[in-house]
Amino acid sequence: MPQPDRSAPPSLRLGLVGAGGIGEVHADAARRAGWSLEVVCDADRSRAEALAERHGGRVVADLDALLDEEGVDAVAIATPNATHRPLAEAALAAGRHVLLEKPAGMNAAECDRLAEAEASSGRILQIGLVCRHTPVAAEVARIVESGRLGTVYQARANLHRRRGIPGLGGWFTDKSMSGGGPLIDLGVHVIDLVLHVLAQPRVLRASGVTYATFGRDIGSYVHQEMWGGPPRPGGVFDVEDHASALLRLEGGATFEMNVAWAANLVDGAVRDGIVLLGDRAGLFFEPLGNSVRIATEEDGRLLDVQPVLETEDGGQAAWRRQYETFAAAIRGEGPRVAPVGECRRTQAAIDAIYRSAEAGCEVEVDA
Numbered sequence: 001m002p003q004p005d006r007s008a009p010p011s012l013r014l015g016l017v018g019a020g021g022i023g024e025v026h027a028d029a030a031r032r033a034g035w036s037l038e039v040v041c042d043a044d045r046s047r048a049e050a051l052a053e054r055h056g057g058r059v060v061a062d063l064d065a066l067l068d069e070e071g072v073d074a075v076a077i078a079t080p081n082a083t084h085r086p087l088a089e090a091a092l093a094a095g096r097h098v099l100l101e102k103p104a105g106m107n108a109a110e111c112d113r114l115a116e117a118e119a120s121s122g123r124i125l126q127i128g129l130v131c132r133h134t135p136v137a138a139e140v141a142r143i144v145e146s147g148r149l150g151t152v153y154q155a156r157a158n159l160h161r162r163r164g165i166p167g168l169g170g171w172f173t174d175k176s177m178s179g180g181g182p183l184i185d186l187g188v189h190v191i192d193l194v195l196h197v198l199a200q201p202r203v204l205r206a207s208g209v210t211y212a213t214f215g216r217d218i219g220s221y222v223h224q225e226m227w228g229g230p231p232r233p234g235g236v237f238d239v240e241d242h243a244s245a246l247l248r249l250e251g252g253a254t255f256e257m258n259v260a261w262a263a264n265l266v267d268g269a270v271r272d273g274i275v276l277l278g279d280r281a282g283l284f285f286e287p288l289g290n291s292v293r294i295a296t297e298e299d300g301r302l303l304d305v306q307p308v309l310e311t312e313d314g315g316q317a318a319w320r321r322q323y324e325t326f327a328a329a330i331r332g333e334g335p336r337v338a339p340v341g342e343c344r345r346t347q348a349a350i351d352a353i354y355r356s357a358e359a360g361c362e363v364e365v366d367a
């Protein structure tokens with residue numbers, strides 16, 4: 001079991017592995033949360049050097065060299081999905097706390113191995129499910145817990161991009177490196193968030209369908225901007241670019257989800273975000289937003305309610321809080337957030353959706 005680190009210095013010291021798109025966001029968030037960035041590495045050294053120039057920190061060759069450095073309390077891992085488990089296991093074995101980007105692993109079996117590695121290390125492994133850390137996620141969890149929605153019988157989540165396949169032809173669209181397309185990339189956020197605000201119900205069965213439509217012909221992919229670099233003609237695209245699913249949760253509730261990296265969807269035709277439908281009230285919020293709208297009734301009339309929340313940008317607040325909660329958990333001053341055991345539940349649902357899509361029928365989740 002992880003033990004509080006009473007000897008941790010006032011400003012925790014971070015080693016960052018992976019200086020790509022999200023590594024940059026980690027460096028900025030850690031600083032805003034009062035951490036100091038000590039060491040950075042990336043398989044592409046020039047990326048680590050560029051990041052260190054902007055945010056500070058010594059550049060080393062790789063994780064082994066980073067773990068040899070004195071004065072690193074925790075390691076943030078922001079590398080392609082297939083590298084998550086081995087890098088996190090090495091950092092835990094070397095006695096470092098770990099903030100591991102989502103998805104925790106390529107599948108539920110990898111989550112189990114990470115849980116074992118964490119248990120034998122006595123260190124903290126937090127998964128980078130940043131959407132849990134918004135003020136609105138906390139508010140929604142409170143509303144659900146208060147019983148104000150009554151029985152929640154359905155959740156819905158939509159996340160669509162018109163053209164947003166990340167790094168088409170690179171590691172994101174190579175199943176051996178990513179584990180899948182938008183289901184494991186975006187779906188992991190919304191499945192985790194819904195299960196989190198509903199207090200972790202078990203996911204019993206999954207019915208899923210996946211499509212691979214827009215990424216197949218890399219050379220003719222039409223887009224305006226792109227996360228993860230420009231299309232790489234001649235690269236690999238063997239993942240889905242759209243996934244839809246219906247999950248059956250314990251207690252009879254259902255969870256309907258659509259996630260797409262690319263879709264010919266008219267702007268505004270489908271509102272992205274999360275809906276919870278309860279028999280006393282329902283609500284809508286955006287995963288990195290800062291507001292929640294509640295539809296209910298009072299005194300025989302329909303009523304819309306919008307609680308006043310913090311005005312800080314939801315995404316900015318979430319990234320800072322992710323590092324604040326990680327620090328508090330390390331010091332034993334706050335609860336553990338996004339432990340790998342909970343993330344395994346999401347990963348098992350993702351595994352089942354892929355199995356269902358392949359089999360063409362509903363399947364059991366290995367919960």
Ligand SMILES: NC(=O)c1ccc[n+]([C@@H]2O[C@H](COP(=O)([O-])OP(=O)(O)OC[C@H]3O[C@@H](n4cnc5c(N)ncnc54)[C@H](O)[C@@H]3O)[C@@H](O)[C@H]2O)c1
Nearest residue numbers: 018019020021022023042043044078079080081083101102
């Ligand atoms: N939390 C979020 O909202 C969010 C958003 C985007 C990406 N991510 C996750 O972050 C991770 C990285 O995504 P990205 O968009 O930054 O990708 P990226 O391709 O921009 O960056 C990945 C970096 O890792 C480096 N790298 C690869 N293998 C390495 C290794 N073994 N050791 C050191 N460096 C290595 C690459 O050279 C690259 O610079 C992925 O797991 C992704 O799912 C999370």
